[in-house]
Amino acid sequence: MSSDRTDLPRRKFVSCAAAAAAGWLLTSCGPKRLYDVPRERLSGLIADMERRYTEEFGTTVAVADTQAMPGVHFAYALDLSRCVGCRRCVYACVEENNQSRDPQIHWIRVQAMEKDKGIDFAHTDPYYDPETVPEEGHFYVPVACQQCDNPPCVKVCPTGATWKEPDGIVVIDYDWCIGCRFCMAACPYGARRFNWAEPTIPAGELNPQTHYLGNRPRPRGVVEKCTFCIQRTREGRYPACVEVCPVGARKFGNLLDPDSEIRYIIEHKRIVVLKEELNTVPNFFYFYGT
């Protein structure tokens, strides 16, 4: 007689069902990761962001939600034989991507290295400050996020607040980041930065053209890093550092386009990726243009 079965008492069934319903309600009504938020909900969240930033900074701030273009995988190349270490890229990046001025956050760090030692991260100096550059016997390696295809930072994130987009950009959801900094420990390139204090951007210096996965203003206690200027590159423009480089050392393009500058470099020049042995598969190539 199946009706006499008592292995699931009614009380237990009802309480389990109620708990499941409460859990579902709580997770669906609460904040949601931007990673899997539905499109219609996303536009609402973005409108909220725009309202909040516009109020906070006293200027009209636009938050774009441009999605990845199909058939595009971004890659970057930097000519080590040309870079003179002038740091124009560092400050162009700060202004474009709304990095905190105080405490200071720089997504790009230019490492001065000695020609005698080659690429050797044990003997680098990011604080070089001569009268003029380049210095005799030195070369310069600017390092920012390498946008790895096998990103260790994404693997360690306990909340899923950082992920790789279809066009190869590793992005961060600043609302979902809990500031544990596991990703900073995991990144072998030291490319991630943490907002130890409330970021400050002087009035009028905010770049109001932002992207929800990129340069929108960040709160205290979250991690940030280079996004290949997602707000520009998804519109077809070059990243800010590419346009500002006075020696033309920085190149950017679509790895899947056989006619792109990036493919030309990979096919015709000597290229290096940093810490290749770690199998992070960077999309950032250093090359020798001469």
Next chain:
Amino acid sequence: MGTTWIRIACLACCVLGPAAASSQERLEVPPPPFSDGIFPCSDCHADIEPNTQRRQLTDMHEDIVLRHDEEHRWCLDCHDANNRDFLHLASGALVPFDESYRLCGQCHGEKLRDWRAGIHGRRSGEWNGQKSYLLCAHCHNPHRPKFQPIVPKPPPIPPSRPGVRPDDEVSP
């Protein structure tokens, strides 16, 4: 002869389509970086008899310092003596200033090749669309092409430790 070539190239582009156009097309560049009021050169040179004798200039242009294989080269190896508003190739073919890359490319062929591919030099515009090139002379002074050292932007502030401000003197 130069014009004939351009005509042939144009014809080839029309007939062969975009594949041929990519290697022969005339590139869009901003105007050459002339000093104020210096161009057209014929404004002054029209009334001057060309002196093709290699010499040190004393009356005009003495501010130009030639550090570009100066042992083997002087003004009229690149500038045309008879048509002052043009440059000329080694063959004698005239080249307008906004196509000066063809002149530079006679010696620096691999740089020209890389420049056409967008690898040498600065580019702006769109990575998947219209790109704008700069002429060689926009970055390199043609008379003194080696880049001069520049002043770097300030270094990053080193991270602070509790109780020590970054700009404080660290005692040994």
